Amino acid sequence: MKPAPFDYVRPSSVEEACRVLAEAGGGATVIAGGQTLMPLLALRMSQPFVLVDINGIAALKGVTRVEGGIRVGPATRQADALRDATLARHLPVFVTALGHVGHYQTRNRGTVGGSIALGEPAAEMPATAVALGARVEIASVRGTRTVPADEFYLGPYMTVLEPDELVTGVVYPDWPDGHLVLFREVAQRPGDFALVGLVGALVLEGGTVSRAGIGWFGMGPTPIRARQVEAALVGTALDRIDPQTMARLAIADTAPFDDHHASAEYRRTVGARIFARALAETLDLRSAA
């Protein structure tokens, strides 16, 4: 390691962490699992004046049931969340998506909040938060606020988080037990950020979709909620759902780009296909693409 010089602080409470962040005047970076930050520090692509290590703050860890939802502490290790009984039972879509984050080894250190706060547009966890309608709890010396996940992301690696703010929790609203998991991603190697991916939850009542939350990753500058297709699905009976039509609607909300791994056209083309296929398989539609 040969990072640029920085001060290191390991606060033991959220209040203390917020105070350090405020005093740093924008020069602080929060470290939890360090799976992204450590290489950036070594290559000096990130050069904070103060590194705020939140691993000593117990309040930022763990999964708890709260009024109307499940709260995941941002410093919860991905590996711990994967083994969590509450999430497994009540939010299987979260667990499915989390299983695609990085690798077995990186999940031992990487945290749920780290993935969410980083704001990589092709990552699974930001899109999952957006799709499920999660709310991000934020604290600073100025007070606390809560931001809906789909308003949290501004662009690649850009969020509404102010330099003095800390993510203190992510609350996923209750989805009925037995909700259907919609997940598919296309990544060049297992563990990579996706070329294109989708994640979502569907609730069925009496052969009709009663609730839908669907998000894209790798399909634009931020995770994108597929609102048009959600609206079209809700209230529609299973035997009236045409996966191809729905896929076209799902793609309509995206804004993919070209990079040297794939073209926007590839992302749109394959995005529509994996959407149609995932939808058909999840809903067990006979007209599977």
Next chain:
Amino acid sequence: MNIEAKMDVGGIGAARYVGTRQPRKEDGRLLTGRGQFTDDVRVPGMLHVAYVRSAVARGRIVSIDLDAAREMPGVQAIYTQADLAAVPVSFQTFFFTPVEAPVTLLADGRVACVGDPIAMVVADSRALAEDAASLVEVTIEEEAPVVTIADARTGALVHPERDDNIAAEMGDEDTRLAIQPLLDASAHVVTTRVRHQRIAQSPMEGRACLASPEGTNEMTVWLGCQSPHLAARWIALVLGMPTEAIRVIAKDVGGGFGLKNIPWKEEMAVIAAAKLMRCPLKWIEDRFEALTASSHARDQDVTLSVGFDADARLTAAWCDYACNNGAWPMGEDANIAVHMFMWPCYKLPAYGFVTRGWYTNTMGLGAYRGPWAMESLVRETLLDKAARRIGVDPVELRRRNLIYLPDQPHTSTLGIPVEDITPGECLEKLVANVDFPAFRREQAEARKEGRYLGIGVATYIEPTGAAGSMAPMTGETVHLRIEPTGKVVAMLSTHSQGHGTATTMAQVIAEQLGVPYEDVAVYEGDSAIGAFSPGAAGSRQGVIAGGATWKAAQLLAEKIKVVAAHLSNASVETITIDGGMVHVAGAPEMSRPLREIAEIAYGEPGRLPPGLATGLEAQYRYQPPPMTMTSAAHCCMVEVDAETGFVRILRWISSKDCGTVINPGVVEGQIAGGLAQAIGQVLLEDMPYDARGNPLAATFKDYMLPTIFDVPDFEYLHASTPSQTIGGMRGVGEGGCIIGPPTLVNAIADALSPFGEIDELVLPLTPARILDVIEQRDVSGTRASEVVPVAEVTAPVEAAPVAQVSGIDGDWNMVLKTPMGPQAMVAHFDCDGDAVSGWLEAPEGRQAFAGGVLSGNQLKFEMKVEKPMKITLKYDLTFDGQTVSGKCKMGMFGSAKVTGERG
């Protein structure tokens, strides 16, 4: 022939080690984190180096402001080229020929690529050095860069003092006149174009150098390299130091691949600065530097046209090859080897080519495992395309055209002799072990379900174990001794970057000497032991060092027997050595441990046979045949997901003939490593540059190496036809990286055949590019992003006729651009009317010619040479006053440019 049969021919000891999977001697320290890599070495008083690099691809340096950086605590020195110019350097290639580009240690007034080192900060730690480096202010007047080969053809000069951006050029446009009619007359002509992406070499351990000045003018250099001997010689020559003043040590090296054949700017700047400061300096390349500022590889654009008769037999071929050399290649390269080795394993009557390397404002080109691998990629993918076009099975097409053993000796169109290649036999072994018809049935069934399976086959040969044909390619030396303890010590010229040479050489020694494998210690990786060799370069160590140890162990065994026979009053023929014990036939009571013989040999000279030297030592330097050919046929099966364009490798079978297999585990490890790189090249890896000359894959997030998930379990067939070397080995280091790419591409192309052809192979074959074929439209944007095709380069401009010259008699200083680098010589001409005789003199000697003809200002003459191989040089020179230019046809090497002026 199989391994077991070969082994019966082998050793004199009873224990069989050659051909067995001995555990590697290196693994204990490597697997427990106790390897000694350059960064593990610490020297008292050592300081650390960081570089300030150009963020601009091309431009003039206006100013370098060091004031703020100099004031940083811990900074000991900051150098620019103005300072390091005090240490004169003349960069050379791996072949010890001069580099043509004006390479300096740090940027000399201009920068020619992003990552070009501009200043060097020396500080108490690397972190402090980087702190200061970030404060160095460099102002550069940016100029529009030359990034691609197309840019190079038409753009500004990368090196302003040169005439054009052609870094190297071979071949002859004129031969096209002979080839084209043959193609026109062929029943089928198939053309293919391959655009190979730029590769970042990505060894696990980046480049590394620790230079420690000692004594008056000596220097010990710990260096990540492929041969400490070659590095020591190279450094001494480049710095003008006596060879004995440089000692290079490299115990463990985390991968070389060609990148570490020779040190380059950064390592040499460290050595030069250490000389100036009289202080040990260390530089360890970080991953950002390794990806963006280490020599890159490949980046080629190749078009091949091949004619076939109605029976699918080869008629003629023409190839136009271009390669991006970057700004500072480790030797300008037109890759003549691509053309030399494209056809020796096939019956091709006629071949012609032009081949060029182009300077651009990108990171320089270096050698990379199988640097000529394009020959197999472009040929084998074209053959499969031809098989589909003509309607012949790809295996059958190869059978009709491959050279089998009964066809040999055979000489290729370009004059490469082959005497014992076995690509056909490897193919037959492959076909015998893989149920092709069953796969075709499964493929047909799968297609009905919308699943697309494909099978790909490729065959090739590879020159290995080169010795004596090119300057650094030499024999290998072993110093072997039995210690008074009875244990065996071998000191070798070899070097391992993971090759396991300590293991394989110990196996040979143990078997030939008759001692336990565990009793043999192998030392290498230090220029102070062993003797000169290029080390791990060109798939050679098993072949040549294997032969050296084989022979040296036999010589030492003979001496042991002489001593034992004398002590036992027996005849030498009755003595055998086995398991470290020396036995006398028929007299078991006279058996004694080797240790006892060794103690006598060292300590009781009176008991030795009269006149016999004391001690138990042997030394042998093995000079093998100039080249040893390895052959293989590979087969790969894939499934392509037609919805996403993803490729899944189902099986991969290697049928390889590397002669005697010393250790199957080591051989298979070499093949697997090369195939992993092949998979990376075909599917994942890419170092693109943007239009401003910025490398776009700066971390392993974007530079996608294959992981364990992307590499299948390979299956191996060993067809072990002994070579003509001592021991019968053939090289195996590079093969997987050469035959792997066409094997995988062919499998993918076969899977895609219901949709269409891969018209133009652009690597990597990303999922998007595979959808291009499946959907027959530009999903990937590859075509949309392509620049307008540039016009063919015109043939070299002949000097315009000028007024009759006054005469050409006398001496001329000429430079011949040979494939191994430019060669300077003095030419002397004597005219008698139109008849011209004279001589050419190069450092190797003077050779006379006669029978030249002068017509006007044009002189033509011929000269036969013996080295590096027998060829006739045909000169065609045009004189213009005090200068001369023209070309020299060099047989298979095509044409080389000649320039010169009156001496």
